[in-house]
Amino acid sequence: MGKSLKELAVYLGGRVIGDDSALVQGLAGLDDAGEGQITFLANPRYASKVATTKATAVILPPGADGHGRNVIEVANPYLAFAKLLTLFHVHPPQFLGVMEGASIGRDVSMGSDVTIYPGVWVADGVRLGNRVTLYPGVALYPGVTLGDDVTLHANVSIRERCRIGNRVIVHDGAVIGSDGFGYAPDGAGYYKIPQIGIVVVEDDVEVGANTTIDRAALDVTRIGRGTKIDNLVQIGHNCVIGENCMIVSQVGISGSTRIGTHVTLAGQVGVAGHLTIGDNVMIGAKSGVPGNLPPNGMYSGMPAIPHKEWLRAMGVLGRLPELRKTVSLLEKKVEELEARLGARDPEPV
CATH class of the missing domain: 2.160.10.10 (Hexapeptide repeat proteins)
Structure with a gap:
């Protein structure tokens, strides 16, 4: 049996934007959700998918763009989705x-x-x-x-x-x-x-x-x-x-x-x-x-x-072969310079 968005919003402590009588039968991800399912957005990187999902409703954080879709707005969409998974799919154990x-x-x-x-x-x-x-x-x-x-x-x-x-x-x-x-x-x-x-x-x-x-x-x-x-x-x-x-x-x-x-x-x-x-x-x-x-x-x-500090060190790590080559060239130049200066030293009296 499905549940209305109004019922789900009460369960999650959120609010509905859109048709609160719309029924939800299950859950799915943004890419896979269809009619009768609810999905969620927890990572802003995937916000553009809200516009293309076929879900009946989307769980969003406050202020996120719902692209005209039915929305349940909650502070923590990931936690809300976990609670809905429990509601729809976790059944009390049978005692045998x-x-x-x-x-x-x-x-x-x-x-x-x-x-x-x-x-x-x-x-x-x-x-x-x-x-x-x-x-x-x-x-x-x-x-x-x-x-x-x-x-x-x-x-x-x-x-x-x-x-x-x-x-x-x-x-x-x-x-x-x-x-x-x-x-x-x-x-x-x-x-x-x-x-x-x-x-x-x-x-x-x-x-x-x-x-x-x-x-x-x-x-x-x-x-x-x-x-x-x-x-x-x-x-x-x-x-x-x-x-x-x-x-x-x-x-x-x-x-x-x-x-x-x-x-x-x-x-x-x-x-x-x-x-x-x-x-x-x-x-x-x-x-x-x-x-x-x-x-x-x-x-x-x-x-x-x-x-x-580790991030800075890792930034250098990839350049180590190049730095090693540079150091080798500098060592060679220093040796050549020292040899020239040594050749110009006056003989001791």
Whole structure:
């Protein structure tokens, strides 16, 4: 069933410009949208496409040119579009109970409306909140605690005694609470240091596929509330990640590093251990962080330096072959000049 632009504007907290009774059945991008669909403009670079889209309506920021089309005006079109995707396409999960083929240990506590698919292993002493969904292959080790509205996708492992907050999503193949990488030198070999701490994942965190978060050696590895972690990320033992961070694919964070709130680590960033990164820091892709970084800055490069300095350095990088040739010519001229001056020196008396 479609919804009128008036209904959608109320839902989004925006206002309609045009026919507020027009019906919307779904969503699409500017290029692909047709009659009965709504689209959005978040990047001014594509503003010209508003004039040519066939969508019934467009979500625009205040003051943008609607080219005579039906418009829902909101402060953040990208966020509004995400909310409409949720409204139209995300349906409440069905609660199916514990299915045949799931293995449930002793002294397991379950809330209401839990779904556990075949092939799940829930060990002794596990605590599950309300509306938890465990897909096939999930393994919950002894003493694990899950909050309400947690979804663990296929083949996720949560190791012993780790704690997961409310509204957490963990995608396929992720491992939370694996042993930290700790070994003491022992002659020519190494002695494994028992990792007896845990991982605590706070509320509203999302963990990507095949990501690994190591348990602490003694205390807690902590992922702060609202943080989003992409696929293929490695977080070492004893790390503390602040609230509302964005950690993009293939980032590696070494042990005992503390990261502040609202920090963004772009793809393939590497962070050395025992460091502190301040609040509101952004680090560019493939950067290497060997030392502490103060808050409220942008950094790039290997080693990471302030982003503006890195841009200047990169501007020079492409000219290095030419500069090398120039330096070689100058060196040759200096040598020739020194030779001439040396030939004119009077002989010592």
